[in-house]
Amino acid sequence: MAHNKFLKPNSNSFFHTGTVMLRITDVVKHLLIINILMFFGTLLMGEPTWGASLNDMEWGRYILAIFYPASPFFQPYQIVTHMFMHGDITHLFFNMFGLFMFGPPLEAALGPKRFLYFYLFTGFGALALHLFVKYVELNFLGADPIIMHYPALGASGAIFGLLAGFGTLFPNQVIQLLFPPIPMKAKYFVLIYGGIELFMGFGGAGSGVAHFAHVGGAVFGFLLILYWQRFGSRL
Numbered sequence: 001m002a003h004n005k006f007l008k009p010n011s012n013s014f015f016h017t018g019t020v021m022l023r024i025t026d027v028v029k030h031l032l033i034i035n036i037l038m039f040f041g042t043l044l045m046g047e048p049t050w051g052a053s054l055n056d057m058e059w060g061r062y063i064l065a066i067f068y069p070a071s072p073f074f075q076p077y078q079i080v081t082h083m084f085m086h087g088d089i090t091h092l093f094f095n096m097f098g099l100f101m102f103g104p105p106l107e108a109a110l111g112p113k114r115f116l117y118f119y120l121f122t123g124f125g126a127l128a129l130h131l132f133v134k135y136v137e138l139n140f141l142g143a144d145p146i147i148m149h150y151p152a153l154g155a156s157g158a159i160f161g162l163l164a165g166f167g168t169l170f171p172n173q174v175i176q177l178l179f180p181p182i183p184m185k186a187k188y189f190v191l192i193y194g195g196i197e198l199f200m201g202f203g204g205a206g207s208g209v210a211h212f213a214h215v216g217g218a219v220f221g222f223l224l225i226l227y228w229q230r231f232g233s234r235l
Helices: 026-045 060-064 078-084 089-110 112-140 145-149 156-169 186-203 211-231
Strands: 174-176 183-185
Touching (some): 026 060, 026 089, 078 112, 112 211, 183 186, 186 211
16 A cells, blocks of 8 residues: 655645645646536526425426435435535635635645545545434434425535645644634634534534535545545555
């Protein structure tokens, strides 16, 4: 099994005097293009329209989102397509901003193949935790069965995976936050943001937001980096 070194923050061109310098990399560029094309291209499929019942529902482009597997609207291709779909332009912008900010340093550190694997792995990990939580809610917590028909979509799980990977590989790297506009070390930012998502997930805050998918992406990203650091990678 190959044991590849992980780059230190001061050993590549993405870091300078304690702040992140952005330079787009190949895989990040292609992921940005795919997400943007998927958003604008699927607008031609139309937005969902509600009918008198679920049977009358017209999902439009949301048929590419992910439904709970027991829902009649679930399709196997949604396991992949949901990661490249976004609800609106704001949803798309913030996810792509996260990809643009944290993706290039990680791709430089991991290499293109391993970075792409990491991105997809964390996205699928986010989905796994999201579906598991829905299973628990439906089967043990008495949740209304209607929730199995609520679609989930977006790259947020993978983006949280990138955030966790960045915080693990570059824990002391200072990043400049947008809200609030203050500098913070990556390790603290990841812990605070992850804690907020976990709290909101258990508290049911932010209706319509898959908080546990965000937590899942971060957890799977953190564990994969630890695994590679300990055992290396064949990629």
